[in-house]
Amino acid sequence: MSKFILLISMSLMLSGWFSASFAAESRAIKADEIPNVRKAPQTKTQINKQHIETLKPDLTIIDMSITPANPKKGQTAIFTAKVFNKGLVDSPWHQAAIRVGGDTYSPPISVHVLAPNASKQIARQVTINRPGRFRVTFIADASGGVTESNENNNSKYLDFMVEDMLPDLTLVDPEFSPANPKVGDAVLVQATAKNIGDISAGYHQNGIRVGGQSQPTVIGSCGHLHVGGTPQHIIGRQWCPTQPGTYIVRLYIDVNDEVEEHKENNNMVSFTITVSP
Numbered sequence: 001m002s003k004f005i006l007l008i009s010m011s012l013m014l015s016g017w018f019s020a021s022f023a024a025e026s027r028a029i030k031a032d033e034i035p036n037v038r039k040a041p042q043t044k045t046q047i048n049k050q051h052i053e054t055l056k057p058d059l060t061i062i063d064m065s066i067t068p069a070n071p072k073k074g075q076t077a078i079f080t081a082k083v084f085n086k087g088l089v090d091s092p093w094h095q096a097a098i099r100v101g102g103d104t105y106s107p108p109i110s111v112h113v114l115a116p117n118a119s120k121q122i123a124r125q126v127t128i129n130r131p132g133r134f135r136v137t138f139i140a141d142a143s144g145g146v147t148e149s150n151e152n153n154n155s156k157y158l159d160f161m162v163e164d165m166l167p168d169l170t171l172v173d174p175e176f177s178p179a180n181p182k183v184g185d186a187v188l189v190q191a192t193a194k195n196i197g198d199i200s201a202g203y204h205q206n207g208i209r210v211g212g213q214s215q216p217t218v219i220g221s222c223g224h225l226h227v228g229g230t231p232q233h234i235i236g237r238q239w240c241p242t243q244p245g246t247y248i249v250r251l252y253i254d255v256n257d258e259v260e261e262h263k264e265n266n267n268m269v270s271f272t273i274t275v276s277p
Contacts, residue, residue, distance in 0.1 A: 056149040057091035059140040060084050061156040062119065066136065072163045072198060073131045080123040081138040081156075085114040087149055097142035098124040101134040108142065131164035168197030168262040169204070169225065169253045171235065174269040176249070182276050183244055190236025191251050191269050193225060197262055201225045206235045207255030211247045216255050241275040249273055 064081040071077040079098050085091045095108040109122045128134065137157040141148070148154075171191040181187045189208065195201050203223050207216030219237045235251055249271045257264065 055088045056147060057085050057089055057114070057116075058087035058149045058153070059091055059094070059114075059146060060086055060150075060153045061138045061140055063121075064136075064138055064156060064158050066158060066160050070161050070163060071128065073165050074127065074129055076125055076127045078123060078125050079136050079138075080121060082119040082121050083111050083114070083140040084119040085116055088116055090115050091141075091146055091148075094141045094146050095143055096120075096122050097139045098122060099137045099139065100124070100126045101128060101136075111140070128162045131162050133159065133161055135159050163262070165198040166260055166262050167195050167199055167201035167225070167227070168266070169201055169259060170194050170196055170266040171251060171253050171269045174251065174271060176271050176273060180276065181241065181273065183241055185240070185275075187239045187241065187273065187275075188236060189239060189249050189251060189271060189273075190234055193222065193233040193235055193253050195225045195227050197227060200227060201254075201259045201261075204254040204258045205256055207252040208237045208239075209250040209252070210239055211249075216250070216252050218255060222253075241273075244275050244277045246272065246274045 060083075062082050062084045065079075067078045067080070068075070079100060081098070083096050091114045093110070093112050096111050097106045097108060099106045106124070109124075111120045111122070114120060122138070135157050137155055139155040141154050144151075170193075172194050174189075174191040176187055176189045178185060178187070193206075201222075201224070203221065204225075205218050205221045208219050209216040220235065222233055225233060235253060237251075239249065241247065251269050251271075253267050254261070255267075261267075
């Protein structure tokens with residue numbers, strides 16, 4: 001029995017010795033404990049803040065319009081657009097501007113804080129007292145006080161025409177009688193004068209041209225014709241054909257181009273008249 005106990009004790013001693021040896025062999029080995037192995041230096045990662053872009057607003061112009069699209073001389077036009085923030089952060093308060101026809105100064109327009117994708121309408125009324133071609137420029141951040149991600153898209157423009165205030169003479173309701181004239185009949189050719197322009201027309205002469213005449217013949221004059229053609233003014237002439245055939249008869253208003261008009265190509269009406277024997 002004593003021998004059996006002795007054998008168990010010796011077995012336990014050997015088991016503890018092997019466990020201790022294995023633990024010693026399996027512990028972590030540091031780099032500086034291994035010959036001829038250099039220890040790698042440990043450095044902290046540095047972030048270059050210069051390469052991190054600060055989020056900024058970006059102001060531009062959208063939805064430009066002119067009402068009316070082609071104003072007349074002396075007429076008040078309304079110029080509108082929207083200041084739009086296409087940036088990623090709010091834009092602070094700033095001043096916009098609308099410059100018309102070479103303005104050196106235009107009244108500042110306040111634009112309050114704009115969130116991303118928000119817009120603010122701006123408008124200006126201007127009366128232009130001369131005809132010609134003009135340009136209107138809409139400007140966001142007109143003073144350049146807002147730091148933006150893009151400083152090159154703050155302005156946009158539209159070109160437009162200002163028309164002069166002029167009369168525009170024409171002839172309407174042309175007619176002749178009798179409807180089927182014969183040689184020797186007195187054929188009445190007439191039309192109604194009308195001013196479809198902006199202002200009254202002054203003195204002008206009217207004319208008629210029959211068949212192969214090289215120049216119209218003056219058949220009367222009109223001292224004043226209001227817009228709309230009131231009072232009504234009839235231009236007409238009796239013509240007596242001496243031979244049968246088909247004739248082209250033309251009536252003219254302002255036959256000598258004495259009136260400056262919007263259009264000069266609507267001053268004549270023509271008739272095709274067939275005269276029987």
